Amino acid sequence: MSLLSVENLDITFGRRRIPAVRGVSFSLDAGERLGLIGESGSGKSVTALAVMGLLPENAHVSGSVAFKGREVVGASDKVLSDLRGDEMTMVFQEPMTALDPTMTAGRQVAEVVRLHAGADPGAARQRVLDILAEVGLPDPARAADAYPHELSGGQRQRIMMAMALVNRPDLVICDEPTTALDVTVQARVLALLDEELDAAGAACLFISHDLAVVSQVCDQVMVMWRGEIVETGSVAQVLGDPQHGYTRGLVATARLDLARPGSRLPVVEDYWTGGGRP
Amino acid sequence: MSPTYRLDSVNRVYGNARSRVHAVADATFDVLDGQRLGIVGESGSGKSTLIRMMAALDRPSSGQLLFRGRDISHLPEKDLGDLRSSVQMVFQDPRSSLNPRMKVGDIITEPLRSPLLRQRADVPTDRTERLREVMDQVGLPFSLRNRYPHEFSGGQRQRIAIARALSPKPDVLIADEPVSALDVSVRAHVLNLLLDLVGEYGLTMLFVSHDLTVVRHVCDSVIVMHRGRIVEHGPIEEVYNDPRDDYTRTLLAAVPKIRV
Numbered sequence: 001m002s003l004l005s006v007e008n009l010d011i012t013f014g015r016r017r018i019p020a021v022r023g024v025s026f027s028l029d030a031g032e033r034l035g036l037i038g039e040s041g042s043g044k045s046v047t048a049l050a051v052m053g054l055l056p057e058n059a060h061v062s063g064s065v066a067f068k069g070r071e072v073v074g075a076s077d078k079v080l081s082d083l084r085g086d087e088m089t090m091v092f093q094e095p096m097t098a099l100d101p102t103m104t105a106g107r108q109v110a111e112v113v114r115l116h117a118g119a120d121p122g123a124a125r126q127r128v129l130d131i132l133a134e135v136g137l138p139d140p141a142r143a144a145d146a147y148p149h150e151l152s153g154g155q156r157q158r159i160m161m162a163m164a165l166v167n168r169p170d171l172v173i174c175d176e177p178t179t180a181l182d183v184t185v186q187a188r189v190l191a192l193l194d195e196e197l198d199a200a201g202a203a204c205l206f207i208s209h210d211l212a213v214v215s216q217v218c219d220q221v222m223v224m225w226r227g228e229i230v231e232t233g234s235v236a237q238v239l240g241d242p243q244h245g246y247t248r249g250l251v252a253t254a255r256l257d258l259a260r261p262g263s264r265l266p267v268v269e270d271y272w273t274g275g276g277r278p
Numbered sequence: 279m280s281p282t283y284r285l286d287s288v289n290r291v292y293g294n295a296r297s298r299v300h301a302v303a304d305a306t307f308d309v310l311d312g313q314r315l316g317i318v319g320e321s322g323s324g325k326s327t328l329i330r331m332m333a334a335l336d337r338p339s340s341g342q343l344l345f346r347g348r349d350i351s352h353l354p355e356k357d358l359g360d361l362r363s364s365v366q367m368v369f370q371d372p373r374s375s376l377n378p379r380m381k382v383g384d385i386i387t388e389p390l391r392s393p394l395l396r397q398r399a400d401v402p403t404d405r406t407e408r409l410r411e412v413m414d415q416v417g418l419p420f421s422l423r424n425r426y427p428h429e430f431s432g433g434q435r436q437r438i439a440i441a442r443a444l445s446p447k448p449d450v451l452i453a454d455e456p457v458s459a460l461d462v463s464v465r466a467h468v469l470n471l472l473l474d475l476v477g478e479y480g481l482t483m484l485f486v487s488h489d490l491t492v493v494r495h496v497c498d499s500v501i502v503m504h505r506g507r508i509v510e511h512g513p514i515e516e517v518y519n520d521p522r523d524d525y526t527r528t529l530l531a532a533v534p535k536i537r538v
Contacts, residue, residue: 039461040432153321182320183488187532209461212534240538253466254536256491261514262473265466265495 001069002027003170003203004051009063011046011227017060020046022227024063030170033197033204035214035235037250038224044207047224048173051205052090053080067171086116089164093176095156099148105159106132106144112163131162136192154185158192165196172197173205178213190216211254215239223247226274245272280347282450282482283309283332288341288351290327301327303506305341311449314476314483316493316514318529319503325486328503329452332484333365334358356394363395366443370455372435376427382438383409383423389446401446412441416471433464440471450482451475457492469496490530494518502526 004027011021021043028034036044049055051065053072065072067088072080084090092098100108109131110124117124125144132140135158148156157177164172177193178186194217197204208214214221215235222232223246231244242248249268259265290302302324309315319325330336331343334350343351345361366389369375376385387405395401402408410420416437427435436456443451453472457465473496476483487493493500493514500517502510502525510523521527 039463183532183534184320184528186534190534210534211462212536215537216534236538239536250463251536254462256495257535259495261495264470264473267466267470268463 002066003030003032003068004028004205005064005066006047006051007064007066009047009050009061009065011043011050011055012060014058020059020227021050024224024227024229026222026229026232028171028203028205031201031203032220033206033218035218035221036205036207036224037209037211037214037221039209042224043227044224045175048090048175048205048207052084052088052173054084054090082116085112085163086167087169088171088173089167089169090173090175091157091160091164091177093179095153095160095180096148098160099156101148104145104147105151105156109144109159109162109166113166116167127166128162131166132159135159135162135165135196136188137162152185153181154189157181157185157189161189161193161196165200165202168200169202171203171205172200173207175207176209177206179208179210186213193217211239211251223250246274248272280344281308281310282313282346284342284344284347285332286342286344288328288331288338288343290324290331290336291339300506302331302338305508307501307508307511309482309484312480312482313499314485314497316490316497316500317484317486317503318488318490318493318500320488320529322505323503324506325503326454329367329454329484329486333367333452334361359394359398362392363398363401363446364448365450365452366446366448368436368439368443368451368453368456371459372427372432372439373459375439376435376442378427381424381426382418382430385427385438386412386423386441386445389442392446395446398446408445412444415444415475416441431464432460433467436460436464436468437471440468440475444475444479447479448481450484452484452486454486455488456485458488465492472496489533490518491533502529 007025009021009024012019024047038044050061053075055061061073106128109128113124113127128144129140132143137143137155137158143155178189181189206214206217218235221235221238222229225246231238231247238247239251242251249271252266252271253268285305285307288302288305292299292301305328317325327336331338338351342349350361387409389395390402390405390408409423413420418437457468460468485493485497497514500514501508504525510517510526517526521530
């Protein structure tokens with residue numbers, strides 16, 4: 001049995017039923033890392049939120065999301081909040097908005113521990129300091145007592161990762177986790193994520209518009225275009241020998257390093273105009 | 279002929295006696311007419327402070343900053359007409375740099391209504407005609423001039439910002455991370471547009487980015503900044519292929535590459 005199995009997921013929004021995701025199916029095995037690429041508005045984040053059961057009230061969902069055999073679509077808040085933060089967790093793009101500005105970083109991590117493990121405050125504190133050290137914060141005690149605005153972008157994203165990893169989840173969903181970071185910080189955070197996922201044996205659904213980043217983290221990759229998955233396969237296959245016109249265009253535009261400086265860059269429309277099949 | 283810009287030991291220090299931040303330290307370089315200079319560095323490296331001083335949106339704490347031979351570091355606003363009309367900027371996030379309450383036609387022609395700019399002889403006076411021209415140059419249909427920014431996609435909004443920068447016929451274009459907030463597929467379109475325009479009008483360009491690969495594509499030379507200091511300066515191919523400074527090497531190594 002797959003860890004996560006998504007079948008025929010359809011998501012529309014509002015009374016006008018504006019479609020966001022159409023007929024999406026995929027599965028993820030324990031420890032597997034699956035990348036999800038596509039441009040803004042293609043439905044990547046909506047798919048991730050559906051898996052987490054975090055879609056807003058005005059979303060209409062049909063199809064199935066089974067996590068360890070349990071159905072997430074239509075599940076009660078009680079069932080979902082037992083899963084979230086414990087067995088499946090999420091790292092968001094912008095830690096400044098995802099973290100609570102009025103709580104110290106340590107308390108936010110401790111909250112995740114205590115909600116699920118029910119540990120007493122003293123034990124939780126130790127667990128928090130351990131995980132903060134593990135995600136590479138040089139002075140865990142100081143970071144724990146700091147408010148989010150007192151930390152740098154890279155440090156904040158490490159706090160987010162600590163929250164996502166502290167309960168040893170089976171699935172971590174990362175939604176553009178390094179897009180807001182500087183390249184050198186991004187490189188460190190990605191290396192750390194790689195290590196931590198390995199150590200926890202956690203599977204990962206990794207959302208990004210950056211093909212290079214996905215190729216460094218993931219084994220498998222799916223390409224989304226206007227709510228549908230247009231191509232899926234191993235990273236080597238999809239990024240090395242793309243079959244769908246949209247994927248070919250996406251790969252071509254991303255290979256800035258192959259373009260002669262100053263020359264006209266290839267654009268997606270050179271490969272795929274969106275009309276009919278490629 | 280004097281260079282477009284000449285910077286001599288330009289410093290910018292923020293803060294007070296207790297805590298001082300040296301945002302830009304000892305910047306010394308020239309920008310020649312028609313040069314396409316990339317300015318690369320991470321958040322907090324001082325690159326935005328540097329270009330803000332070059333656009334006279336901020337003033338140096340010390341040092342000389344010459345624009346076309348004239349020291350602008352302490353010029354009052356009323357004497358900045360030459361610079362204001364010749365230097366235009368494009369910012370990173372067109373969502374916040376375009377006024378949401380203005381129609382795009384008014385946004386694009388706003389520089390033409392500035393009294394500082396109208397001092398110059400060659401500033402276009404027929405605003406409707408100029409609007410038609412620049413919208414055409416950036417690939418936006420003239421018929422969309424009465425729409426508001428939120429009705430456009432991110433890539434189109436950046437085209438609006440570029441059209442606004444072009445409308446007073448500037449000589450210098452300062453672009454501050456103009457493609458960082460855009461999808462890769464949109465990035466290619468905007469870079470192609472910038473290169474076309476810079477080539478066609480012989481613009482001098484300052485292009486700020488954290489991404490050396492993007493800078494390599496659009497610039498002929500580059501400055502690498504680290505903690506307020508210029509750590510490397512040279513022709514782009516030299517710096518890209520044979521970086522001298524350790525920090526430049528770190529920066530290049532950190533750029534993610536597609537691994538297949």
